[in-house]
Amino acid sequence: MEGTSAREHLNNFIVGSVPTVFYIPDYITASEEDRLLNNIYQAPVSKWKSLKNRRLQNWGGTVHEKGLLAQDLPPWLKQITHRISEESRLFPSELNHVLINEYLPDQGIMPHQDGPAYVPVVAILSLGSSVVMDFTPHPSLNNSTDTSGNNIDDKTSKPAHMAMNSSQGLNKYRSFSVVLMPRSLLIFKDKAYSDYLHGIKGCEMQRYDEAVNVSNSMKSHGQAQPTSGSKKASDDFETGGDTVIHRTGRRISLTCRVVMKVHKNLIKL
Ligand SMILES: O=C(O)CCC(=O)C(=O)O
Numbered sequence: 001m002e003g004t005s006a007r008e009h010l011n012n013f014i015v016g017s018v019p020t021v022f023y024i025p026d027y028i029t030a031s032e033e034d035r036l037l038n039n040i041y042q043a044p045v046s047k048w049k050s051l052k053n054r055r056l057q058n059w060g061g062t063v064h065e066k067g068l069l070a071q072d073l074p075p076w077l078k079q080i081t082h083r084i085s086e087e088s089r090l091f092p093s094e095l096n097h098v099l100i101n102e103y104l105p106d107q108g109i110m111p112h113q114d115g116p117a118y119v120p121v122v123a124i125l126s127l128g129s130s131v132v133m134d135f136t137p138h139p140s141l142n143n144s145t146d147t148s149g150n151n152i153d154d155k156t157s158k159p160a161h162m163a164m165n166s167s168q169g170l171n172k173y174r175s176f177s178v179v180l181m182p183r184s185l186l187i188f189k190d191k192a193y194s195d196y197l198h199g200i201k202g203c204e205m206q207r208y209d210e211a212v213n214v215s216n217s218m219k220s221h222g223q224a225q226p227t228s229g230s231k232k233a234s235d236d237f238e239t240g241g242d243t244v245i246h247r248t249g250r251r252i253s254l255t256c257r258v259v260m261k262v263h264k265n266l267i268k269l
């Protein structure tokens with residue numbers, strides 16, 4: 001696909017009003033998902049690093065403050081990262097680093113920002129069970145007014161992601177969520193990357209009232225809008241007035257990024 005048309009196509013997948021979050025349901029097929037899972041679980045046990053609330057595999061090398069001590073990605077990962085960078089045209093070079101996180105239904109990741117070593121665009125491919133990712137304004141921002149006005153075309157109105165403060169109409173950044181269905185691809189950059197923290201709550205029941213992509217994710221599964229009926233949409237979704245995901249299985253995510261400064265060996269660090 002040509003660069004411009006690829007990007008125009010991608011614009012159809014923008015969700016919410018904070019620049020810029022793309023959510024692409026069913027980015028990969030169920031058999032591609034199976035193949036990735038097989039490769040992930042074929043890795044030696046020593047490849048897993050256990051953290052307090054999840055475990056992860058690190059591929060592409062070790063990220064240091066001064067850059068990446070690079071290792072080639074295995075072909076099964078290169079295939080998917082190449083496709084993501086080709087199709088999105090959002091990355092300045094090939095994706096060279098992939099973190100694979102595994103979460104049990106009661107596990108999550110604390111609200112955080114990705115480190116400074118990365119180019120500020122991240123692509124997250126989801127496998128397994130659905131989760132809700134929450135975006136919360138960086139604590140340093142909620143007391144300040146955004147005066148740039150560069151989020152909107154009509155500069156006289158407030159960007160939709162800024163909540164009104166009743167006393168003086170002060171702009172405040174507003175939290176939002178994205179439901180991450182299995183096989184979906186999430187890409188975020190710009191303010192969503194620089195001004196917001198992202199995280200996943202470590203609980204089995206997750207509310208998605210503030211989800212900016214709900215109709216998208218429901219549509220891709222041929223289901224009704226979660227708020228519109230009392231019928232249960234799927235095993236994972238409860239729609240009887242409550243917008244809640246019940247996480248039943250493990251979720252695996254591939255966080256794909258570019259580290260700009262690459263070192264091939266330690267001596268150059
Ligand atoms: O698992 C996810 O979807 C998020 C992972 C993440 O934010 C990270 O690895 O920095």
Ligand SMILES: [Fe+2]
Binds near residue numbers: 112113114198
């Ligand atoms: Fe992250």
